[in-house]
Amino acid sequence: MSRRAKLPAWADIGLIPLINVLLAFLSAGVVVALIGESPLEAVQVLIRGAFGYDEGVGYTLYYTTNFIFTGLAVAVAFHAGLFNIGGEGQAYIGGLGVGLICLALDHLLPWWALLPLAIIAGSLFGAAWAFIPGYLQAYRGSHVVITTIMFNFIASALMVYLLVNVLIQPGSMSPETRAIAPESTLPLMHEFFAFFGIKITQTPLNLSLFVALLACLFVWVLIWKTRWGYAIRMIGFNESAAVYSGINPKRMVVIAMMISGSLAGLVAINEVMGAQERVGLDFVSGAGFTGIAVALMGRNHPLGIIIASLLFGALFQGGAELAFEFSTITRDLVVVIQGLVILFCGALAYMMRGPLERLFALVSRSSQEER
Amino acid sequence: MVTQPIQDPNRDPVSYSIQLAKINKHFGAVKANVDVDLNVVKGEIHAIVGENGAGKSTLMSILYGFYEADSGSIHVDGKVVSITDSKRAIELGIGMVHQHFMLVDNFTVLENIVLGAEGSWSLTHSLAKARKKLQEISDRYGLNVDLDAVVSHLPVGLQQRVEILKALYRDAKILILDEPTGVLTPQEVDQLFAILKTLKSQGVSVLLITHKLQEVIAISDQVSVMRAGTMVATVNTAETSREALAELMVGRKVLLRVDKQEANPGAALLKVDSLTWRDDTNVPRLDDVSFTVNAGEIVGVAGVSGNGQTELLGLLSGMLDVQQGQINIEGVCIDAQHQMTPKQIRHLGVGHVAEDRHRDGMVGAFSAEETAIMGFQDEPEFNGSILQNRSAITEHCQELMSTFDVRPVDPNLKSASFSGGNQQKLCIAREMNATPKVLLVGQPTRGVDIGAIEFIHQQIVALRDQGSAVLVVSVELEEILSLCDRVLVMSEGRIVGNVLASETDARSLGLMMSSSRSGDQMAQQGGQS
Numbered sequence: 001m002s003r004r005a006k007l008p009a010w011a012d013i014g015l016i017p018l019i020n021v022l023l024a025f026l027s028a029g030v031v032v033a034l035i036g037e038s039p040l041e042a043v044q045v046l047i048r049g050a051f052g053y054d055e056g057v058g059y060t061l062y063y064t065t066n067f068i069f070t071g072l073a074v075a076v077a078f079h080a081g082l083f084n085i086g087g088e089g090q091a092y093i094g095g096l097g098v099g100l101i102c103l104a105l106d107h108l109l110p111w112w113a114l115l116p117l118a119i120i121a122g123s124l125f126g127a128a129w130a131f132i133p134g135y136l137q138a139y140r141g142s143h144v145v146i147t148t149i150m151f152n153f154i155a156s157a158l159m160v161y162l163l164v165n166v167l168i169q170p171g172s173m174s175p176e177t178r179a180i181a182p183e184s185t186l187p188l189m190h191e192f193f194a195f196f197g198i199k200i201t202q203t204p205l206n207l208s209l210f211v212a213l214l215a216c217l218f219v220w221v222l223i224w225k226t227r228w229g230y231a232i233r234m235i236g237f238n239e240s241a242a243v244y245s246g247i248n249p250k251r252m253v254v255i256a257m258m259i260s261g262s263l264a265g266l267v268a269i270n271e272v273m274g275a276q277e278r279v280g281l282d283f284v285s286g287a288g289f290t291g292i293a294v295a296l297m298g299r300n301h302p303l304g305i306i307i308a309s310l311l312f313g314a315l316f317q318g319g320a321e322l323a324f325e326f327s328t329i330t331r332d333l334v335v336v337i338q339g340l341v342i343l344f345c346g347a348l349a350y351m352m353r354g355p356l357e358r359l360f361a362l363v364s365r366s367s368q369e370e371r
Numbered sequence: 372m373v374t375q376p377i378q379d380p381n382r383d384p385v386s387y388s389i390q391l392a393k394i395n396k397h398f399g400a401v402k403a404n405v406d407v408d409l410n411v412v413k414g415e416i417h418a419i420v421g422e423n424g425a426g427k428s429t430l431m432s433i434l435y436g437f438y439e440a441d442s443g444s445i446h447v448d449g450k451v452v453s454i455t456d457s458k459r460a461i462e463l464g465i466g467m468v469h470q471h472f473m474l475v476d477n478f479t480v481l482e483n484i485v486l487g488a489e490g491s492w493s494l495t496h497s498l499a500k501a502r503k504k505l506q507e508i509s510d511r512y513g514l515n516v517d518l519d520a521v522v523s524h525l526p527v528g529l530q531q532r533v534e535i536l537k538a539l540y541r542d543a544k545i546l547i548l549d550e551p552t553g554v555l556t557p558q559e560v561d562q563l564f565a566i567l568k569t570l571k572s573q574g575v576s577v578l579l580i581t582h583k584l585q586e587v588i589a590i591s592d593q594v595s596v597m598r599a600g601t602m603v604a605t606v607n608t609a610e611t612s613r614e615a616l617a618e619l620m621v622g623r624k625v626l627l628r629v630d631k632q633e634a635n636p637g638a639a640l641l642k643v644d645s646l647t648w649r650d651d652t653n654v655p656r657l658d659d660v661s662f663t664v665n666a667g668e669i670v671g672v673a674g675v676s677g678n679g680q681t682e683l684l685g686l687l688s689g690m691l692d693v694q695q696g697q698i699n700i701e702g703v704c705i706d707a708q709h710q711m712t713p714k715q716i717r718h719l720g721v722g723h724v725a726e727d728r729h730r731d732g733m734v735g736a737f738s739a740e741e742t743a744i745m746g747f748q749d750e751p752e753f754n755g756s757i758l759q760n761r762s763a764i765t766e767h768c769q770e771l772m773s774t775f776d777v778r779p780v781d782p783n784l785k786s787a788s789f790s791g792g793n794q795q796k797l798c799i800a801r802e803m804n805a806t807p808k809v810l811l812v813g814q815p816t817r818g819v820d821i822g823a824i825e826f827i828h829q830q831i832v833a834l835r836d837q838g839s840a841v842l843v844v845s846v847e848l849e850e851i852l853s854l855c856d857r858v859l860v861m862s863e864g865r866i867v868g869n870v871l872a873s874e875t876d877a878r879s880l881g882l883m884m885s886s887s888r889s890g891d892q893m894a895q896q897g898g899q900s
């Protein structure tokens with residue numbers, strides 16, 4: 001008999017993701033055991049690699065920054081009922097915007113004056129790249145999932161062309177721009193901490209982490225506190241009701257996609273203006289796709305996205321460490337483990353819901369009988 | 372009220388086709404059925420009435436195997452059975468005709484009936500066999516349908532017959548009909564009732580789920596009343612009345628007639644002039660529609676659903692673009708060259724209660740206060756320069772809830788968690804609060820409890836008395852007749868009648884509704900049955 005109870009909020013938001021992560025690690029453990037390594041040792045290496053020392057933490061948070069931006073991008077689109085798979089391309093093109101403004105003004109402006117301009121440029125370029133699929137979805141009925149995937153490839157091809165033929169540093173053999181002048185790049189976190197007299201190891205982690213956290217606040221306010229968020233959520237829940245309420249769903253689809261694209265574009269603040277100090281080939285390296293899993297796991301809420309980003313950041317950093325420590329565990333196997341986490345937390349996110357609901361019903365019934 | 376004892380000790384138990392005893396069913400904390408008993412005598416028409424959420428559907432779903440009861444027993448033909456799924460229900464001879472038909476539109480009648488019960492690997496063979504069996508069934512019960520007609524070409528009344536045939540083809544001895552008359556004209560209802568009487572005379576037990584009390588009185592032998600998950604009474608229909616049943620359903624006295632003064636129409640506020648609207652396939656859904664609605668007047672639009680009412684409301688509220696003809700709202704003209712958005716029309720003083728609140732009028736996942744500002748979300752009173760003014764929104768919702776008696780008074784509760792009546796009251800409160808000059812109301816009381824219906828009708832009349840023009844679209848003829856001052860009858864996108872409500876009745880409205888329908892076939896076949 002299918003008795004079910006409604007889950008309390010803490011179980012719904014906290015317990016289910018936790019169980020999913022544990023399940024993912026359990027199956028990853030099986031994979032590790034199958035190739036003849038100790039799963040327990042592997043987990044230790046992974047966690048120590050991600051959080052065990054300050055350099056590891058730095059890298060973890062550096063990856064986290066990217067995932068927050070792309071996770072937010074997916075979440076905003078999702079609230080409007082759109083599945084933006086194009087974070088990768090939007091971030092890449094955002095990098096073009098950030099790169100161009102930094103290269104144009106780096107000898108004129110210090111980083112703190114350049115940062116707002118770079119944020120605007122990255123957002124605008126990302127938004128523009130998302131505008132086209134958004135427009136096609138709203139006014140031409142081309143599905144945004146298909147077009148955003150296509151636009152990832154177009155972005156990639158366009159950037160390769162520009163980097164190889166136009167933006168390449170004269171005389172250089174590698175397809176990347178010249179470096180941004182040091183005084184105009186975003187300070188790395190160790191420099192920032194040194195300013196307060198605290199010494200930490202140098203990592204690519206930079207001040208864009210704070211930009212990411214501000215972006216979370218921005219998205220939270222936008223979605224739940226403004227009438228634009230009201231309209232975005234309304235078209236996501238019920239487009240017909242939006243028409244009834246005098247909202248133009250087509251316009252809102254385009255706007256939501258542009259906001260989504262602009263958030264993805266901010267990845268370039270971390271990568272181009274912060275970590276790499278230049279526009280390089282394929283600098284996004286999958287963060288756009290990871291953002292989908294992050295948003296799924298974070299339930300499209302900024303707070304959830306921060307936590308999920310941290311998890312994925314740790315997986316990336318700890319995974320790299322894992323590949324380094326064990327000769328048998330290759331980079332590909334680390335991808336498998338990441339894939340398992342995505343599988344359990346994203347695709348199978350609701351698998352444990354039914355059993356858990358039955359369990360809660362059982363517990364609440366027996367406690368009633370005791371009384 | 373005399374409540375007949377449910378169990379008659381002198382009666383042989385086998386003469387009951389269905390006996391449900393002490394059925395309980397919970398959904399989380401909600402008790403949908405509490406110790407429900409139901410005894411259906413073989414070969415009788417047994418009506419089950421109750422308000423929305425009284426537990427009728429849950430009970431029938433248990434009987435048809437969609438849900439399993441938490442406890443209780445089911446006897447079919449005197450034997451204890453356990454009905455685990457609908458397949459088992461069909462084996463036991465239970466057939467169900469759903470409110471929304473379960474037919475494949477582009478299949479023929481024969482194909483639809485055989486679907487799922489082919490009984491052979493060769494379709495040609497099973498179709499031939501089925502044709503023979505169906506011939507016998509239609510002779511026996513007087514159910515004539517052209518077996519080779521494509522379902523989508525049949526009028527609704529005949530589609531319903533196909534559903535009944537489908538059940539009989541599977542040897543149903545117990546037929547459950549869920550709100551069978553919702554989509555029928557009064558004439559089609561008569562034909563359906565004639566069929567049900569034939570079924571009854573052939574020993575088929577009919578369970579009729581409905582909220583239309585006059586139909587219960589007209590057709591049933593016994594009637595069971597449910598309220599809040601319990602069975603409150605089972606009575607012989609001959610010994611009861613509509614008023615008594617309504618009182619049992621609600622638990623208090625109910626006014627079935629709308630209490631209102633004579634209308635005092637003033638100037639024309641809404642004028643519609645030769646409005647024509649075609650859908651994507653170029654079929655005219657509205658065909659040369661013209662009418663006016665005056666201040667201080669409630670005009671009803673009667674008609675079987677799907678005859679252009681939805682399109683009419685869509686055009687008047689700005690959800691659809693005007694293609695041909697024009698709409699005049701207090702002197703402001705809207706036509707193909709001068710379109711207006713729903714927002715602009717609202718600013719002209721037009722309120723619009725959507726006919727399907729789940730589709731248009733509310734967002735189930737929104738909190739009540741968010742639903743309460745739909746259409747008004749851009750008004751300055753609800754917005755600061757950047758942020759929404761949440762306290763103003765909450766206050767506004769609280770005010771609507773208290774003036775329209777929406778319960779529970781919790782602006783933060785999810786809209787979907789309110790009962791249908793309370794959702795509708797919130798939607799109507801939202802539109803009426805702005806005191807619109809023109810109010811468009813689609814299905815004012817769809818899925819609303821009797822108690823709330825009374826209140827909603829009073830509010831609409833009150834708005835009329837303040838000098839607003841009200842256009843009510845409803846498929847409930849009774850509601851149209853009692854609430855409205857003037858009635859427009861729509862059929863196939865045209866206005867086929869314009870009469871004063873005091874000078875007409877359901878019968879003549881029904882005749883007008885079906886006057887130009889492609890249901891001529893229906894009329895002919897109805898004569899035979």
